Amino acid sequence: MDETDRAILRELQQNARLSSDDLGARVGVSRSSAQRRVQILRETGVIGKEIAVVDTRHVALMTFVVEVELERERVDLLDEFRRSMLKLEEVQQCYYVTGHTDFILVVMARDMASYEQFTRRVFTENPNIRRFHTNVVVDQVKVGLSVPL
Numbered sequence: 001m002d003e004t005d006r007a008i009l010r011e012l013q014q015n016a017r018l019s020s021d022d023l024g025a026r027v028g029v030s031r032s033s034a035q036r037r038v039q040i041l042r043e044t045g046v047i048g049k050e051i052a053v054v055d056t057r058h059v060a061l062m063t064f065v066v067e068v069e070l071e072r073e074r075v076d077l078l079d080e081f082r083r084s085m086l087k088l089e090e091v092q093q094c095y096y097v098t099g100h101t102d103f104i105l106v107v108m109a110r111d112m113a114s115y116e117q118f119t120r121r122v123f124t125e126n127p128n129i130r131r132f133h134t135n136v137v138v139d140q141v142k143v144g145l146s147v148p149l
Helices: 003-014 020-027 029-045 075-087 112-124
Strands: 062-070 093-097 103-109 128-138
Touching: 003 020, 003 029, 020 029, 062 075, 062 112, 075 093, 075 103, 103 112, 112 128
Parallel strands: none
Antiparallel strands: 062 103, 062 128, 093 103
């Protein structure tokens, strides 16, 4: 990956709908070169997805940052927890971390009642969850999806 590929990625992270003409003009290459480079970035998995980012303030969703501590950290139990998080639509992000907790989750729910149902189903009924701590997001100061290149 060279500086032109990085420039293309920076541009696409801000607007994935740019035409090849516009993209090429912004990074200083021809339309066909921009198309070819984007195709290679897709094929090699550097571009994992091209999605629409929904502003949660317009769809009335609440965001929760949840610290989860497991009872036991055996490899099979860690993998089981990871797999279960991948299946849950409410879990937007899941990080296995060091420190006083095992996982940090970013969870979305319609309201507090929906979140409480989620916690009962996912945490309270799981015998390997020692405890979880929830932080309710009051204001989204910055939500970044761009990778600094």
